[in-house]
Amino acid sequence: MRRLARIIAGAALAMLMALPVAAVQPDEVLDDPALEARARELSKGLRCLVCRNESIDESNADLARDLRLLLRERLVAGDSDAEAIDYIVDRFGEYVLLQPTVNGSNWLLWAAGPLMLILAGGVAVVYLRGRAKIEAPDNALTASEEARLREILDK
Amino acid sequence: MVTELGHFALILAFVVAIVQMVVPMIGAQRRWSGWMAVAEPAANIQFLMTAFAFGALMHAFITSDFSLRLVVENSHSAKPMIYKISGTWGNHEGSMLLWVLIVTLFGATAAWFGGNLPPTLRARVLSIQAAIAVAFFAFILFTSNPFIRLAVPPFDGQDLNPLLQDPGLAFHPPFLYLGYVGLSMAYSFAVAALIEGRVDAAWARWVRPWTLAAWIFLTIGIGLGSWWAYYELGWGGFWFWDPVENASFMPWLLAAALLHSAIVVEKRESLKSWTILLAILAFGFSLIGTFIVRSGLLTSVHAFANDPERGVFILIILAFFTGGALTLFAARANAMEAKGVFAMLSRESALVANNIMLAVGCFVVFVGTLWPMVAEMLFDRKLSVGPPFFELAFTPFMVVLGLILPVGALLPWKRARIKRTLYSLRYVFAAAVLLAGLVWTLQSGRSLLGPIGLFLGAWVVGGALVDLWIRAGRTPARLLRLPRADWGRGVAHAGLGVTIFAIAGLIAWEQEDIRVAQLGDSFDVGAFQLTLQKVEEGRGPNYFTTQGTVDLSQNGRLLAELHPEKRVYPVAQMPTTEAAIDYRFLRDVYVVIGDQQDNGGWVIRTYIKPFANWIWGGILMMGFGGFLSLTDRRFRVAAGARRQARAVAAE
Numbered sequence: 001m002r003r004l005a006r007i008i009a010g011a012a013l014a015m016l017m018a019l020p021v022a023a024v025q026p027d028e029v030l031d032d033p034a035l036e037a038r039a040r041e042l043s044k045g046l047r048c049l050v051c052r053n054e055s056i057d058e059s060n061a062d063l064a065r066d067l068r069l070l071l072r073e074r075l076v077a078g079d080s081d082a083e084a085i086d087y088i089v090d091r092f093g094e095y096v097l098l099q100p101t102v103n104g105s106n107w108l109l110w111a112a113g114p115l116m117l118i119l120a121g122g123v124a125v126v127y128l129r130g131r132a133k134i135e136a137p138d139n140a141l142t143a144s145e146e147a148r149l150r151e152i153l154d155k
Numbered sequence: 156m157v158t159e160l161g162h163f164a165l166i167l168a169f170v171v172a173i174v175q176m177v178v179p180m181i182g183a184q185r186r187w188s189g190w191m192a193v194a195e196p197a198a199n200i201q202f203l204m205t206a207f208a209f210g211a212l213m214h215a216f217i218t219s220d221f222s223l224r225l226v227v228e229n230s231h232s233a234k235p236m237i238y239k240i241s242g243t244w245g246n247h248e249g250s251m252l253l254w255v256l257i258v259t260l261f262g263a264t265a266a267w268f269g270g271n272l273p274p275t276l277r278a279r280v281l282s283i284q285a286a287i288a289v290a291f292f293a294f295i296l297f298t299s300n301p302f303i304r305l306a307v308p309p310f311d312g313q314d315l316n317p318l319l320q321d322p323g324l325a326f327h328p329p330f331l332y333l334g335y336v337g338l339s340m341a342y343s344f345a346v347a348a349l350i351e352g353r354v355d356a357a358w359a360r361w362v363r364p365w366t367l368a369a370w371i372f373l374t375i376g377i378g379l380g381s382w383w384a385y386y387e388l389g390w391g392g393f394w395f396w397d398p399v400e401n402a403s404f405m406p407w408l409l410a411a412a413l414l415h416s417a418i419v420v421e422k423r424e425s426l427k428s429w430t431i432l433l434a435i436l437a438f439g440f441s442l443i444g445t446f447i448v449r450s451g452l453l454t455s456v457h458a459f460a461n462d463p464e465r466g467v468f469i470l471i472i473l474a475f476f477t478g479g480a481l482t483l484f485a486a487r488a489n490a491m492e493a494k495g496v497f498a499m500l501s502r503e504s505a506l507v508a509n510n511i512m513l514a515v516g517c518f519v520v521f522v523g524t525l526w527p528m529v530a531e532m533l534f535d536r537k538l539s540v541g542p543p544f545f546e547l548a549f550t551p552f553m554v555v556l557g558l559i560l561p562v563g564a565l566l567p568w569k570r571a572r573i574k575r576t577l578y579s580l581r582y583v584f585a586a587a588v589l590l591a592g593l594v595w596t597l598q599s600g601r602s603l604l605g606p607i608g609l610f611l612g613a614w615v616v617g618g619a620l621v622d623l624w625i626r627a628g629r630t631p632a633r634l635l636r637l638p639r640a641d642w643g644r645g646v647a648h649a650g651l652g653v654t655i656f657a658i659a660g661l662i663a664w665e666q667e668d669i670r671v672a673q674l675g676d677s678f679d680v681g682a683f684q685l686t687l688q689k690v691e692e693g694r695g696p697n698y699f700t701t702q703g704t705v706d707l708s709q710n711g712r713l714l715a716e717l718h719p720e721k722r723v724y725p726v727a728q729m730p731t732t733e734a735a736i737d738y739r740f741l742r743d744v745y746v747v748i749g750d751q752q753d754n755g756g757w758v759i760r761t762y763i764k765p766f767a768n769w770i771w772g773g774i775l776m777m778g779f780g781g782f783l784s785l786t787d788r789r790f791r792v793a794a795g796a797r798r799q800a801r802a803v804a805a806e
Binding site for chain 2: 024045110128
């Protein structure tokens with residue numbers, strides 16, 4: 001069974017990679033350079049659904065090409081950037097967004113870094129304050145050390 | 156026959172590792188010197204046995220022994236020799252064998268060079284190192300044995316993934332593994348110190364070279380991987396925030412933090428428990444990296460063997476070693492009393508800030524990498540976390556790190572006066588601002604990323620130069636007599652600056668052109684003219700190729716003849732692109748050939764990538780800086796000095 005799964009996975013991978021050379025094809029490029037630039041920028045943020053962690057801008061899979069064409073269609077139809085993205089997210093789910101939204105539980109993802117920074121900064125400041133306050137360690141010798149020192153020096 | 160001997164040697168090494176794990180630890184606890192002395196010969200035997208097993212596997216690959224299942228699945232008789240050799244570790248089983256080989260290698264080197272360590276510490280370090288080896292020997296022997304024979308050997312193999320048939324990638328895994336596993340030494344030292352209940356300057360002096368070596372290997376390994384992605388994947392991307400890349404990046408960040416905090420332990424006997432924690436976490440993240448890659452939990456190109464059973468096994472190893480060490484840490488960390496006293500404004504504080512930036516940056520990468528899984532399991536949302544997230548959430552920490560770096564490196568220990576340090580950096584600051592302003596006015600209307608990156612890069616590089624200059628007492632003649640550690644620091648910091656600048660410059664000023672060109676067509680991209688001369692079909696040792704010839708010229712002068720290729724590997728049934736790159740100091744011209752169109756023309760993609768080489772130049776500088784520091788006299792003579800001291804005391 002596992003063997004079968006591996007063969008299927010291998011075949012799927014081979015199919016995905018059937019088109020060797022990547023990404024945006026000349027026939028997809030829009031005539032209006034401003035619109036095309038917007039399309040490129042947006043497609044960098046959309047995931048190719050059947051690939052390993054590639055945006056549709058980079059991917060050579062057929063599905064990525066379809067998405068690129070769809071995105072361009074929406075832009076030509078006069079959609080704003082946000083409308084075009086919403087259109088695609090409505091149909092394919094938030095899985096297509098390479099930059100996750102801040103909705104719902106995702107705030108935790110976005111806040112993780114800043115919260116950790118505040119926490120670490122707080123701990124560090126408390127620690128450093130503590131270090132600064134401590135009196136320099138008493139460098140004076142104990143009585144027995146002094147006796148021993150005198151003994152050595154007197155020799 | 157050799158294969159069976161290799162298999163047997165591997166089992167033997169497993170048994171020796173168990174002995175080395177148990178006997179010296181008991182010996183150290185009871186102060187039985189005989190039992191402690193077992194560690195060294197055991198470490199040597201373990202290493203030799205594992206090396207023999209690895210050699211046997213390599214022998215099978217070189218001779219294309221298709222009675223071995225692993226060779227059938229990952230090799231082919233027509234494959235060039237270098238890839239037959241690199242095929243040994245270009246698969247799950249072989250790469251795990253390489254991993255454990257390096258664990259035993261580091262254990263053996265600790266036995267060779269550990270003569271001046273206190274005997275109980277040495278015994279414990281070697282025992283813990285052996286415990287790590289035991290876990291991975293068991294993993295290999297019970298779940299991923301490379302020495303399994305086939306009853307009916309086929310005539311030929313199924314070939315190695317063609318993407319992996321490349322010089323850059325052939326040596327990428329060994330370097331990464333040397334880095335990952337090098338951190339196991341820092342871990343072993345940390346756990347041994349926790350058991351001993353003692354961390355002092357000598358301990359830090361011992362841990363630093365190991366951490367430094369691991370960090371150098373990680374730096375080079377990551378650099379090789381990113382360079383490979385740049386020229387092989389066909390559009391010149393060099394970092395994708397792929398889970399597996401992140402898996403190697405997190406230990407790198409923590410190793411960099413550990414390097415800096417160990418300095419504070421060595422020089423000032425402070426930050427002890429934090430350093431121990433970092434050492435545990437750094438190796439923990441190496442294990443997490445292995446888990447991510449090997450379990451296929453997060454799918455990616457690197458996960459050549461996705462197998463839940465193996466994933467669970469590694470998860471158990473991970474839980475045992477990190478969990479165990481952290482528990483020990485919780486119980487014993489209080490024993491590490493700090494001695495050094497310093498003001499809020501001092502180099503100590505600057506290094507704490509460095510550690511915060513690196514560790515929090517690592518945390519962001521960690522959360523981002525695991526978030527898709529967490530969101531699916533806990534919140535039932537299927538989502539992606541891709542490059543845009545990391546660029547937004549991670550980059551600020553590195554920007555702050557770059558900003559404070561030159562100041563921190565110049566601050567004196569204990570108590571600093573910030574005005575004085577800032578004053579000595581005034582020219583560097585002015586020059587960096589000037590450069591950025593100049594570029595900003597010249598480039599009109601492009602992204603701000605270029606000028607900002609240029610500022611940050613110039614600031615860091617300039618800061619490193621001022622650092623060296625001040626170290627040398629502002630006297631040129633003394634520059635060459637500076638200790639290598641100072642040079643190492645300067646070079647590594649400057650390398651970071653170069654890399655920061657190059658990444659920003661490349662992203663900000665890259666140009667791209669996609670078009671269909673007929674044979675003989677000429678076209679302009681940026682300041683260059685390209686002409687598609689011809690397209691030919693051909694064949695290599697184990698692939699078919701379509702090769703274009705493109706002339707690259709500037710102002711009518713021919714600069715280079717480029718040969719972009721696309722290849723098809725018939726055995727693996729996989730096509731690849733081979734970009735043709737004209738490498739120059741200030742820019743690369745990157746040409747890729749695509750499919751033939753219905754009208755007979757060919758898709759040609761051209762990229763102009765400014766400062767691309769500087770990225771890897773900077774990475775190399777960082778590695779070289781680390782190497783300089785590693786060869787500093789201090790690390791070499793410290794041993795002799797202490798031995799002398801002991802001899803005097805004995806008189």
